[in-house]
Amino acid sequence: MAELPRTASVVIIGGGVVGCSIAYYLARRGVRDVLLLEREALGAGTTSKAAGGIRAQFPTETEIRFSLESRRTLETFKEEFGVDPDYRQIGYLTLVSEPAELRAFETRIALQRQMGVDVRVISPAEAQAIVPALFVDDLLAAIWSPQDGFAGPAEVTAGFARRARELGARLLEGVAATGIQVAGSRVQGVETTRGLVSTPLVVNAAGPAARQVGRMVGLELPVAPCRRHIFFTEPFPAIPGPVPLTIDSGSGFYFRKEQERVLLSPGDVEDRGDDLSAAVDWGRLEEATRKAVRRVPVLERAAIAGGWAGLRPLTPDDHAIIGPAPGVEGCFLAVGFGGHGFQHAPATGRYVAEWLVDGRPSLDLSLFDPARFNAGPAPAYPHAADGE
Ligand SMILES: Cc1cc2nc3c(=O)[nH]c(=O)nc-3n(C[C@H](O)[C@H](O)[C@H](O)COP(=O)(O)OP(=O)(O)OC[C@H]3O[C@@H](n4cnc5c(N)ncnc54)[C@H](O)[C@@H]3O)c2cc1C
The missing domain is CATH 3.50.50.60 (FAD/NAD(P)-binding domain)
Known part of the structure; x- marks a missing residue:
């Protein structure tokens, strides 16, 4: 010791x-x-x-600078640290169904683009071309940033x-x-x-x-330590990878592919106060699968293999x-x-x-x-x- x-x-x-x-x-x-x-x-x-999500889509200049700095670090991480960070720029796709939400995104996008971030508003059909399994009929638009991604x-x-x-x-x-x-x-x-x-x-x-x-x-x-769940499926070839980190902004649900499995989160936010145990509440699985199947109908056929919960330390x-x-x-x-x-x-x-x-x-x-x-x-x- x-x-x-x-x-x-x-x-x-x-x-x-x-x-x-x-x-x-x-x-x-x-x-x-x-x-x-x-x-x-x-x-x-x-x-x-x-x-593991990495995005430059933030609402403030300082945070966008943080993201760009982090991105540069990850690009050369293996040389600098001798560890492969498993960094993959598979993109972030945010699905938008409310006009007010779209307006708010547009303001941020203007700032992000000014700062050199490749991010754009695309149509629901274009979103579906990126992730064919999506149900897009109720969407107004999507936000696509191909250089975002994830790392380990x-x-x-x-x-x-x-x-x-x-x-x-x-x-x-x-x-x-x-x-x-x-x-x-x-x-x-x-x-x-x-x-x-x-x-x-x-x-x-x-x-x-x-x-x-x-x-x-x-x-x-x-x-505030706010609990959030992520569930994962058995290997699910019906959604071939890679799949960008796809966020349904209306419901908070998000998913991406992790090797052959699909990771999915109900986007839950629950302040746990002084309880830092972060045990999984399996009652959240129903919410996760409901939101998932609504946005990605083929997930109805996916078997859930497991899940975990963690605490996101949120500020007001x-x-x-x-x-x-x-x-x-x-x-x-x-x-x-x-x-x-x-x-x-x-x-x-x-x-x-x-x-x-x-x-x-x-x-x-x-x-x-x-x-x-x-x-x-x-x-x-x-x-x-x-x-x-
Ligand atoms: C479900 C979920 C998904 C997330 N997804 C993403 C994502 O895609 N992208 C992203 O950027 N972030 C994501 N986050 C957020 C991210 O995990 C956290 O913001 C980040 O890990 C915080 O790191 P940290 O070092 O501050 O905290 P921690 O990793 O919790 O480190 C704090 C450490 O302090 C130790 N500690 C506490 N008290 C003491 C003490 N008294 N003495 C000694 N040690 C102590 C703890 O044991 C702990 O290891 C996600 C979080 C959750 C829960």
Whole structure:
């Protein structure tokens, strides 16, 4: 069992894709004594539940930049990290049936195209040409972005972790942070299941457990662990692959092919509060198959082989929380990534490292300002039907 160091220049709490990316970029920037604590195994948290979707279709310039940055990282990931990320640009296809929704997409598309993203509105017939199994009679249009796709969350996390270690960072598994010592509003150290580590800097990268870790410094972070299910079929050749990640924006249902199987999600959003267990509720299968068969009738013949559930750490405005924790010196937040934390992890690691090493990031990250929720009552948690 690796020994717990007594001191660290920075302690990252959480070894999901976000924490591992931050560890890697800090080490790459020459930060010594980087320590990451993971209470289970690296990547075993909500990262292991992700559908792997990668898209540049976001509503804000900052998030689109994050996506483009992540895409560049994935394109050269194998050379840089020695791990094949299984990156495939098979496209995202979003099906739209409501005029108001289409108008909202058109505004975003204008911004995305300005920023060089290949994304366009296509007709229902064109959508059906891409995925012949679709029922399209009730659709107004679809949004097609051929350069989007997916990659392997486990592979990407392993790549970050491997290189971070090679660069001298210590990533410990099976060690939980149990408290954060603060004196005069300044972080002094992290209490763990294996003893105390003195440090001036702690990064909360605890995914769905962000709120619990926030409470260690007296913060109540607006990060809700919302359960979402994904079911998968037996091998199903009736829908030949590859199939783009296809989202029915009206119902939230989405699906894609994973080798010979079809992955399908009802697009459910259920705030689990402090329950982080994420057990599968098989009652959700009926909802998933109903939505699936309505949009892809041939799925009526598919046998469901299994499924899983995971927690998407949602914020009230569906944007992540990245920056220094308000009122606690030496506490940095990289949490609340919702359904897009996997795809935004590469850019997050890089900009967080810039922030911590250079004093500020090279990209304006005010969209993610942790203090933005202090201004007034937060809006309701979003349905987030445009994503994973
Ligand atoms: C069904 C589903 C589908 C999704 N699909 C996609 C997708 O297609 N594309 C995409 O980009 N994103 C997707 N996501 C979202 C994505 O999985 C998350 O946003 C992302 O994995 C968050 O990474 P993280 O590192 O912040 O969290 P995690 O992977 O959960 O990592 C946090 C880690 O912190 C550890 N931890 C917590 N508390 C402590 C403590 N006290 N001490 C030590 N360790 C601690 C946990 O064990 C955990 O391993 C999906 C999520 C779900 C549930």
